[in-house]
Amino acid sequence: MARIENRIRRLRFDAGEMTQKDLAERVGVTRQTLLAIENGKYAPTLELAFRIARTFGVGIDDVFTFHDE
Amino acid sequence: MPVGEREALTGLITMLIVVVLATFRLFDQHASGAFDGPDALQVWARSILILIGVSIAIAIAVSVLAHILEAVLTGERPDDRRDERDHLIERRALSWAWYLLSFGILAVIVDLAFGSSAFRALNLMLALCAGAELVKDGVKLILYRRGS
Numbered sequence: 001m002a003r004i005e006n007r008i009r010r011l012r013f014d015a016g017e018m019t020q021k022d023l024a025e026r027v028g029v030t031r032q033t034l035l036a037i038e039n040g041k042y043a044p045t046l047e048l049a050f051r052i053a054r055t056f057g058v059g060i061d062d063v064f065t066f067h068d069e
Numbered sequence: 070m071p072v073g074e075r076e077a078l079t080g081l082i083t084m085l086i087v088v089v090l091a092t093f094r095l096f097d098q099h100a101s102g103a104f105d106g107p108d109a110l111q112v113w114a115r116s117i118l119i120l121i122g123v124s125i126a127i128a129i130a131v132s133v134l135a136h137i138l139e140a141v142l143t144g145e146r147p148d149d150r151r152d153e154r155d156h157l158i159e160r161r162a163l164s165w166a167w168y169l170l171s172f173g174i175l176a177v178i179v180d181l182a183f184g185s186s187a188f189r190a191l192n193l194m195l196a197l198c199a200g201a202e203l204v205k206d207g208v209k210l211i212l213y214r215r216g217s
Contacts, residue, residue, distance in 0.1 A: 029152040032071045032213075036154060041216035045153050 003067040008038045011056045011063065027051040070139060072148065073155040077162075077209035079128070079135045084202050086131075087124040091199075094120065095192070109188060117195065158212045166205035173197040 012018040024034040027048060036042035037052075044052070053060040094116060098104060103112050139147045177193045 029154070030071050030148055030150060032074075033152050033154040036216045039216060042154055048153060 001069055003040070003069065004043050005040060005065045005067065006037065006063055008034075008052065008063060011058070015056060023052070023055065026055050070147070071155060071213060072151055073158055073209060074213040075135055075139065075147065076132075077206040077213065079131045080206040081203065081210065083124065083128045083131045084199060084206065086127055087120065088199050088203075090123065091117075091120050091195075104188065110191070113188065113191065158209055161212060162205045162208040165208045166201040169204050170197055170201040173200070 008023070012020070012023060020034050020038070021031050024031045027034075028051070029048065033042065033044075037044050037048075049060055049064055053063045056063065095113075098112070098116060103109075106112070136147055174194070174197065177190050177197070180193070181187070181190050
C-alpha cells in the first residue's frame with residue numbers, strides 16, 4: 001500500500017513556528033485540510049503540494065516522501 | 070468546522086425532521102382514507118409538494134441556526150471557503166448516494182414488474198430519495214470526522 005509522509009510540521013516550526021492557520025491561508029485551503037495533510041490522512045493534489053513547498057522555499061521532495069510498500 | 074461538514078450535519082438534521090413529518094402526514098392521510106379514491110395519486114402528489122416546500126423552509130432555518138451556533142461557540146465567523154478536500158468528499162459521498170439510488174430504482178422496477186401498485190412504487194421512490202440524501206450526508210460526516 002502506498003503511503004505519503006510529509007515534513008510540514010517540521011518546516012512550519014523552522015519557519016518561525018508558523019501556525020497551521022497561517023499556512024492554510026497562504027496556500028488557499030482550510031485549516032482542517034492542512035491538519036488532515038499533516039496527519040497523513042489526506043494526500044493533496046500536485047498543485048497544492050507545490051504551493052506548500054513554494055511557501056517554505058523548498059522543493060516538493062523536501063516536503064513529501066512517497067513510500068510504496 | 071469545514072463548511073461541508075456543517076452542511077452534512079444540517080442536512081442530516083433537516084432530513085430526519087422531514088422524514089418524521091412525511092411519515093406522520095402520509096400515514097395519517099392513509100388512515101383517513103385520503104388515498105382510497107380514484108384521485109389518490111393527485112392527493113399524494115399535492116401532499117409531497119407541500120412537504121417539499123416545508124422541507125426547504127426547515128433546511129433554511131436549520132442552516133441559519135447552525136451558522137449562528139457555530140459563530141457563538143467558536144467566537145469566530147464561520148469559514149465558508151471550500152477547497153479540494155471538500156470537493157473530493159462531496160464526490161465520494163455523492164457516488165455512495167448514487168449507488169443506493171440506482172440499485173433502489175432497479176429494485177422498485179422489479180417490484181412493479183411482479184405486480185406491485187404504482188402508488189407503492191412512488192412511495193418507495195420517495196423513501197429512496199430520502200435514504201440517498203441521508204447516506205450522502207452520513208458518508209460526508211464520516212469522511213470529515215475520519216480526517217480523510
